[in-house]
Amino acid sequence: MTDTLQVRTKICGLTRAEDVQCAVAAGADAIGLVFYAPSPRAVSVQKAQALLAVVTPFVQVAGLFVNATVSEIQQVLSQVALDILQLHGDETSAQCAEIGRATGRRWIKALAVKPDSNMPELIEQYVTAGASGILLDTWHPQLKGGTGQTFDWNSWPQAIGQAVPLILAGGLNPDNVADAIAQTRPYAVDVSGGVESQKGIKDHHLIRKFMQGVQRG
Incomplete structure (x- = not known):
């Protein structure tokens, strides 16, 4: 799938308007807003509305939810114009x-x-249920993403990636993203902590450097 397509990039966990503007200017295809209160990158509905005000046309906005109910998600959607949901x-x-x-x-x-998961089987379950894509992240016993750690890219399901949009996440940063893309050939990459100066605060230099790495990859 990715042999003839440019790898897409999502910058996730944005909390400041200036960070959104930097991500968009650097060429990000999508930004991610976290609607999960325990996360240090969580945003309120009001904050999300302010961030969306500086998103330019043709940039997708994803909302990240963790074990949220339908009503909780609908409540956010009634006030925030999200393009896609990321169920994490x-x-x-x-x-x-x-x-x-x-x-x-x-x-x-x-x-x-x-390590002990049957990833092809799991992916198939969600794709059959209607997933537009599958994001593969590093496993952690407590954290739901944002671990800052990579997983073994040798386990990347290359065959499935030819038919299903697979998104690579987990421990990506400006120094390793080119190698990650070259090895896995994902549909897209997703970064959060790898372009931060502190949790929830993006480093604009790192965002630009990350995007340069994506282009090299």
């Missing part, structure tokens, strides 16, 4: 499908790459 918790394929039906939004499912 323990949602089953059936729950994801119901969220998609109820909200009328496309969705992607984040899956943690555990």
Whole structure:
């Protein structure tokens, strides 16, 4: 799938308007807003509205949710014009499908790459349920993403990636993203902590350097 397509980039966990503007100016295809209160990158509905005000046309806005109910997601959507939902918790394929039906939004499912998981089988379950893409992230016993750690890229399901949009996340930064892309050939890459000066505060130099790495990859 990615042999003839440019690799897309999403900058996630944005909390400041100036960081959104930098990400967009640097060429990010999408930005991610976190609607998960325990996260240091979480934003309120009011903050999200302010951030969307500086997003230019043709840049997608993803909303990240962790084990949220349909009503909780709908409440956010009634006030924030999200383009796509990123379901980053323990949602089953059936729950994801119901969220998609109820909200009328496309969705992607984040899956943690555990050493003992049958990733092709898991991916197939969610794709069958209607996922627009699958995000593969580093597994951590407590954290739901944002670990700053990579997983073994040798486990990347290359065959599946030819048919399903697979998004690479987990520990990406300006120094390793080119190698990560060259090895996995993903549809897109997703970065948060790798371009931060502190949690929730993006470093504009690192954002630009990351985008340069994507182009090299």
